[in-house]
Amino acid sequence: MKLDKKLIQYCLYFAGTALLIYAGISLFDNIGGIINFISRTIGYFMQLIKPLFIALIIAYLLYPGVKFIEEFLRKNNIFKKEGTRRTVGIVTMYILVMAIFIAIISGIYIMVGGKLSNNTSITNMTAYLTDYLNNSTLSVNSISEKLESLNISLLGGNLNDKIAQIVSSIQVYVTNSIGAMGNFVVNTGGNIATFFIALVLSIYLIKDSEYFMDLWNKIFNLIFGKSKSGNKLKEIFNIINDTFNNYIKGQLLEAFMVGVLSTIALFLIGIDYALVIGIIAGICNMIPYIGPVVGTILAVVMALLSGEPITAVWAIIGMLVVQQIDNNLLAPKIVGDSVGLHPVFTMLAILIGGNVGGLIGMLIGVPLAASLKILFSRWYANHMEKVDV
Incomplete structure (x- = not known):
């Protein structure tokens, strides 16, 4: 008995349609679990490549310094082998960066530890401020008496009580903040391990940078070949790279100048540890709009x-x-x-970058926005040329 081909096709179509409907219903019923699984998988993958991502950032930031040292050694005929010059450049650059960080951390420890060891605590400081306000020419009592002589009441209450409430609130806030900082420090073991792995990876990335760049070019050409889209992508990468390089150089020079000026200003005022605070102010100044506040608060x-x-x-x-x-x-x-962004777009870049990528997002938000501006300007110019034609 021969089966009708059309009947078989209809049966297959019906079975396939029923299977698709069932799969769609099952997918819809379990959409939450599927999204959760995908999210966990992506999170796990991102956690795995996190050291590599950090290593790429470190290598990108330190590579120009290594090349500068390498070029200096080459011009002055120090070390004939290129590999030796590269190794010396890497060691020198990493020691220099680590020495700066160790000096800053040591300075902060000495600065804060020295003050607190002199029996100066948050409680003592707030008590001193209260005593200072009470005994100064603009004391709380004198202000209250002056207001009362003018028949003015301050929010219908005693100013001393309100000052005490404010001071108490500050103490509670500071205490909670210190507790939160303690929890953060306790949970940084994994982050420290990740950072050291990234540090080692970054050394290899810089040491064999030509190999990795050649590997990247081969993979890129394998995917895109000499297509128009490939050339466009290369142009975009070059624009982003140039913008980032110019931005980083400008930020480093500006940070140095701000650090010097802050140190001089604080030294003339008579602030203890003016050099340490000045260095921190200079480094923090690289975070637009928010960084300068850190130095001032400190x-x-x-x-x-x-x-x-x-x-x-x-x-x-x-x-x-x-x-x-x-x-x-x-x-x-x-x-x-080097950037040429309007302050409004700069602020938007910082806000968006901060929401998406935290501190790193805030740092790279401005140069990314500047790169987008350059790309948009070129696209607009090309578009207008076509319109005019």
Whole structure:
């Protein structure tokens, strides 16, 4: 008995359709679990490549410095072998960077430890501030008496009580913050291990950079060949690379200048450990809009810990002067020419970068936005040329 081919086809179509419907219903019913599985898989994969990603960032940032040292050795006929020059460049650059970080951490430890060892705690500092306000010419009592003589009540309450409430709130906030910082430090073991793995990987990436670049070019050409899209992608990568290089160089020079100016200002004011605070202020200044606040807060805290609240006022004024010099003279000349973003777009780039990638996102948000601006400008120019034709 021969089966009808059309009947078989209909049966297969029906079975296939039923199977697809069943699969669709099952997929819809388990969509939450599937999304959760995909999310976990991506998260696990990202955790695996995290050291490599960090290593690429470290290598990218330190490679220009290694090449500079390598070129210096070559020009001065120091070490004939290219491999030896590369090794010396890597060792010198990494020792220099680690020495800077160790010096900063040691400075912070000595700075904070020295102040706290002199029996100066958060409680003592707030008590001192309260005593200072009570005994100064602009004391709380004198202000209250003046307001009462004018028949003015301050929110219907006692100003001393309100100051005490504010001080108490500050103490609670600081205590909670210190507790949160302690938990963060306890949980950093895994991050430290990841960082050291990334550090070792970055050394190999720089040492054999030509090999990895050649490997990247081979993979890229294998995928795109000499197609138009491949050439466009290469152009985009070159623009991003040039923008990042210019931005990093500008930021480093600006950070150095801000660090020097901050150190001089704080030294003249009489802030202890002005050099350490100045270095931190310079480094933090590389985080636009937010970084400068860190240096100012640190200077104010050190001034308050020294037991002279008026010095904190001078510290704020000094750091504001430094920031005005930076914003109006240094940044437009040093960084502005390399980035050329309007402040509104700069702020948006920082906010979006921070929400997406945290601190790293904030750091790379501005050069990425600048790269997009260049790409858009070129696309617009080409588009207008075609329209005119």
